[in-house]
Amino acid sequence: MSNTAWETLSNQAVAMAGLVYFIALLVHLAEWAALRQPAGELVAAGVGDGSGKGLETVASQPPRPASETGERIAFLGRLGFLLTIVACAVHFVALLGRGMAADPNRVPWGNMYEFTVSGTFVVTLLYVVLHKRFGLGWMGPIVVGFVLTVLMVAVIWLHDEVAPLTEALNSPWLVIHVVSAVIATGTFTLGGIASLMYLVRMRAERRAAAGERELSGWIARTPDLPALDRLAYRVHAFAFPVWTFAVLITGPIWAHEAWSRYWNWDPKEVWAFITWVVYAGYLHARATAGWKGRKAAQLALVGVATLWFNFIGINYFSTTSQHSYAVEQFIDAPPAAVQLPNLLLSEPGHDEFGS
Amino acid sequence: MTTRPSGDRPAKPDARERRPGELTAREFARWIWRQISSMRTALILLLVLALAAIPGSVIPQQGVDSLAVTRWKDQHPKLTPLYEHLDLFSVYSSPWFSAIYLLLTISLVGCIVPRLFVYLRALRAQPPAAPRHLTRLPVHASYRTDLSPDEVLDRARKVLGRRHRLRLATTGDDAVSAERGYLREAGNLVFHLSVLIVLAGFAVGGLWGYQGGVILVQGSTFSNNLTQYDDFKPGGLFTQQQMKDFRFSVDDFRVDWLKKGPRAGQARKFEADLSYKVGQSEAKDYTLKVNHPLNVDGTEVFLIGHGYAPVITVRDGKGDIVATGPTVFLPQDATFLSFGVVKAPAAKPGQIGLEGLFYPTFEMVDGDPVTVFGDDLFPTLSLLAYTGDLGLDDGRSQSVYVLDKSKATPVEGEDGKPFRLDLQVGDTVELPDGLGTVTFDRVDPWIRVQISQTPGKGVALVGVVLALIGLCMSLFLRPRRVWVRAVAVDAAGTGPDTDDADAGDTMDGTGGTRVEVAVLDRSGNGETDEILARLLAQLQEAPK
Numbered sequence: 001m002s003n004t005a006w007e008t009l010s011n012q013a014v015a016m017a018g019l020v021y022f023i024a025l026l027v028h029l030a031e032w033a034a035l036r037q038p039a040g041e042l043v044a045a046g047v048g049d050g051s052g053k054g055l056e057t058v059a060s061q062p063p064r065p066a067s068e069t070g071e072r073i074a075f076l077g078r079l080g081f082l083l084t085i086v087a088c089a090v091h092f093v094a095l096l097g098r099g100m101a102a103d104p105n106r107v108p109w110g111n112m113y114e115f116t117v118s119g120t121f122v123v124t125l126l127y128v129v130l131h132k133r134f135g136l137g138w139m140g141p142i143v144v145g146f147v148l149t150v151l152m153v154a155v156i157w158l159h160d161e162v163a164p165l166t167e168a169l170n171s172p173w174l175v176i177h178v179v180s181a182v183i184a185t186g187t188f189t190l191g192g193i194a195s196l197m198y199l200v201r202m203r204a205e206r207r208a209a210a211g212e213r214e215l216s217g218w219i220a221r222t223p224d225l226p227a228l229d230r231l232a233y234r235v236h237a238f239a240f241p242v243w244t245f246a247v248l249i250t251g252p253i254w255a256h257e258a259w260s261r262y263w264n265w266d267p268k269e270v271w272a273f274i275t276w277v278v279y280a281g282y283l284h285a286r287a288t289a290g291w292k293g294r295k296a297a298q299l300a301l302v303g304v305a306t307l308w309f310n311f312i313g314i315n316y317f318s319t320t321s322q323h324s325y326a327v328e329q330f331i332d333a334p335p336a337a338v339q340l341p342n343l344l345l346s347e348p349g350h351d352e353f354g355s
Numbered sequence: 356m357t358t359r360p361s362g363d364r365p366a367k368p369d370a371r372e373r374r375p376g377e378l379t380a381r382e383f384a385r386w387i388w389r390q391i392s393s394m395r396t397a398l399i400l401l402l403v404l405a406l407a408a409i410p411g412s413v414i415p416q417q418g419v420d421s422l423a424v425t426r427w428k429d430q431h432p433k434l435t436p437l438y439e440h441l442d443l444f445s446v447y448s449s450p451w452f453s454a455i456y457l458l459l460t461i462s463l464v465g466c467i468v469p470r471l472f473v474y475l476r477a478l479r480a481q482p483p484a485a486p487r488h489l490t491r492l493p494v495h496a497s498y499r500t501d502l503s504p505d506e507v508l509d510r511a512r513k514v515l516g517r518r519h520r521l522r523l524a525t526t527g528d529d530a531v532s533a534e535r536g537y538l539r540e541a542g543n544l545v546f547h548l549s550v551l552i553v554l555a556g557f558a559v560g561g562l563w564g565y566q567g568g569v570i571l572v573q574g575s576t577f578s579n580n581l582t583q584y585d586d587f588k589p590g591g592l593f594t595q596q597q598m599k600d601f602r603f604s605v606d607d608f609r610v611d612w613l614k615k616g617p618r619a620g621q622a623r624k625f626e627a628d629l630s631y632k633v634g635q636s637e638a639k640d641y642t643l644k645v646n647h648p649l650n651v652d653g654t655e656v657f658l659i660g661h662g663y664a665p666v667i668t669v670r671d672g673k674g675d676i677v678a679t680g681p682t683v684f685l686p687q688d689a690t691f692l693s694f695g696v697v698k699a700p701a702a703k704p705g706q707i708g709l710e711g712l713f714y715p716t717f718e719m720v721d722g723d724p725v726t727v728f729g730d731d732l733f734p735t736l737s738l739l740a741y742t743g744d745l746g747l748d749d750g751r752s753q754s755v756y757v758l759d760k761s762k763a764t765p766v767e768g769e770d771g772k773p774f775r776l777d778l779q780v781g782d783t784v785e786l787p788d789g790l791g792t793v794t795f796d797r798v799d800p801w802i803r804v805q806i807s808q809t810p811g812k813g814v815a816l817v818g819v820v821l822a823l824i825g826l827c828m829s830l831f832l833r834p835r836r837v838w839v840r841a842v843a844v845d846a847a848g849t850g851p852d853t854d855d856a857d858a859g860d861t862m863d864g865t866g867g868t869r870v871e872v873a874v875l876d877r878s879g880n881g882e883t884d885e886i887l888a889r890l891l892a893q894l895q896e897a898p899k
């Protein structure tokens with residue numbers, strides 16, 4: 001297959017994946033809508049009993065439908081998940097195509113478009129892989145909706161043709177650094193969704209308690225608060241060391257080789273550091289009385305915000321970043337021009353000719 | 356502690372009166388210390404650190420991009436003094452930013468050192484004895500078996516002993532106590548202490564390291580001493596003795612230009628052939644590439660930029676060569692349109708200064724001169740000439756990249772307009788008024804290298820790697836305690852905890868042993884139910 005063919009395939013696969021995500025989203029939304037039927041029709045659907053028992057309780061008890069509605073809900077849930085798996089596979093083809101289209105072939109992490117397509121792929125992949133173990137069925141619509149939105153942003157605003165890597169990116173550290181950063185990003189995003197649900201459910205529970213009614217609708221299908229908190233913690237606890245590895249070990253090693261300084265407070269580095277510190281704060285918050293639960297969950301959301309801001313936003317905010325992949329560069333930003341005011345005043349030997 | 360205010364004893368009449376809540380200096384110090392080393396303070400300091408890091412990513416930083424700082428200052432003359440006052444152009448070395456992380460460091464020491472001692476003591480302690488009512492713990496189970504209590508406890512010791520530390524058995528015990536996951540806290544301690552190691556490594560680099568940059572034209576030689584650098588940023592405690600004795604020459608420089616595809620015009624595969632010599636040793640060759648620095652005895656040389664140096668020869672009115680050789684032109688953007696200056700103060704009858712642009716691949720597009728490619732396919736110079744006083748005679752130092760035109764006048768052509776020289780390689784142009792001639796001989800490439808010493812980088816690396824290991828231990832190990840109690844159930848059915856509802860099933864049989872198992876997760880995140888189920892299965896398995 002020619003490079004152009006691979007690139008076309010990749011573009012088509014992204015569109016295709018988007019379409020399948022969209023259908024999956026519709027199916028999940030139909031599932032949610034069905035869940036909103038009068039509560040009486042459903043027997044408390046596999047919700048944790050509030051005793052703080054493991055997530056497994058939730059996972060191993062799929063909604064027990066009392067009627068045909070229940071069956072339909074279960075069917076829609078399974079269909080939505082199946083579609084997500086299909087979309088995930090097509091999504092992978094899109095990435096593969098990007099890598100194969102380049103000359104020479106390379107990892108598909110050369111520019112923002114490719115980072116974003118990879119990051120969203122990891123979100124879906126993790127969701128699919130962890131679906132059974134952690135009982136993530138309730139998360140379906142949120143994950144699919146998120147991935148679809150970000151993919152659309154990528155296609156509309158970030159799309160870029162396949163091109164060879166800039167020289168500074170041409171390093172084995174690219175693979176190690178970016179793989180870990182992208183995995184951590186995907187995982188933090190999932191953790192953020194769990195924390196978000198924690199806050200949403202907390203509010204719903206408080207409202208329900210005030211109105212003296214049971215939780216109903218899809219919110220009743222999410223795990224109970226302790227289980228959500230534990231899920232969020234687990235996911236973050238996995239992502240945090242990976243992020244540490246990406247931004248505090250491989251990043252500096254690579255920066256040292258490419259730019260001579262392992263840490264230069266470049267805006268991208270600053271925000272990676274901020275993200276890291278915020279998540280360290282989250283882990284502390286979970287161990288601090290008065291910060292457990294709600295405040296910790298809020299911190300996790302701040303973490304995701306800084307993470308995605310760094311991923312996409314900072315490139316538009318600051319032009320001085322050596323990480324501004326969007327900009328065409330030679331080795332990095334024209335260093336001689338940048339250093340102009342620094343350049344020392346005439347030194348013998350560098351001064352006038354002939355004099 | 357005689358000074359402690361006490362409510363139950365009337366204050367001595369001669370004692371200085373103390374208002375409620377007033378503390379002695381010592382108590383105050385202790386209170387401060389407790390505040391500083393509390394988890395909540397650590398948390399808040401972490402968040403403050405995150406906030407404090409933000410301005411430096413929005414406002415240009417001196418250490419990152421000094422040109423951007425200058426530009427910003429020009430655009431915001433009103434804000435500049437305020438920003439300078441607040442150190443906003445060098446956030447990460449400012450006193451207030453340092454204060455935050457220093458406080459955090461103190462807090463960390465205050466928190467971790469006491470925990471270290473607690474941990475060392477806990478390491479030697481035995482797992483605690485079983486609580487009286489195991490069935491009151493949140494995660495527990497009980498069952499009946501025909502084995503004798505001793506057999507059950509033996510089995511429990513065997514099963515648990517593989518991966519737990521057991522409490523020493525004493526006669527008359529009716530329970531086994533087991534504990535595991537001691538390394539979690541060790542990991543936590545290692546992580547936090549490693550943060551200190553990283554900070555130390557970072558500080559060493561900042562104090563004793565240096566970075567210097569220099570532009571070297573192909574064919575030139577650099578020897579490592581201060582006078583040869585274009586710019587040099589030493590750490591606070593840097594001394595010249597640190598500089599290693601080496602020199603190198605740039606023998607050749609190659610660039611691979613992409614001629615087609617979406618990135619046509621982009622350059623790749625920058626390679627500079629160096630030959631270098633350390634001290635008096637033999638010369639060696641090295642191909643310097645991006646991502647492949649040359650390490651000379653702890654000092655590293657990086658290739659970080661390149662450009663063009665047109666070779667221009669200026670002859671004065673008498674025909675004498677007054678300036679010749681490659682002149683470094685600085686690229687203005689990614690097209691490598693470059694700007695440069697030639698000065699010939701010794702020229703007679705008048706000094707000659709040239710200033711202008713270099714186009715690597717010149718073309719007229721819609722009447723405008725542009726360079727259509729970064730490669731030097733059709734190199735063209737377009738210069739303006741100046742004469743008069745170039746400001747070089749009074750001994751003040753001047754940048755080689757700037758022409759001082761304050762006392763110089765533009766050379767004019769016959770039409771009265773400024774005289775422009777457009778030259779291709781090989782061209783010679785005669786200046787008006789018998790000032791002389793300018794020849795464009797050829798183009799040499801130059802490279803910009805960064806030369807730096809970063810002591811402490813190994814320390815910092817070891818620190819982060821240790822931190823990562825500690826972190827993983829701390830996050831993934833699940834410390835827990837497990838108790839198994841076995842009590843013979845006599846005919847009257849008086850097992851332990853007969854008040855408990857779970858005990859009901861022991862009532863309908865007589866004899867045998869009632870076994871209670873409880874699991875206490877100490878990290879708050881374990882899958883205790885699963886662990887309990889597995890343990891029960893192992894205990895009840897037929898003995899092998």
Ligand code: HEM
Pocket residue numbers: 279280283284287391392393394395396397401459462463464465466467543547550826829830
């Ligand atoms: C440079 C600043 C700090 C960073 C980056 C940091 C980071 C972390 C991280 C990532 C964790 C999670 C690992 C775990 O759960 O064991 C943690 C836990 C912990 N940190 Fe820190 N920390 C810092 C400062 C401090 C300070 C100043 C204290 C003392 C007040 C402290 C006390 C603790 C404690 C007690 C835990 C264990 C919490 C638990 O048992 O789950 N840390 N820290």
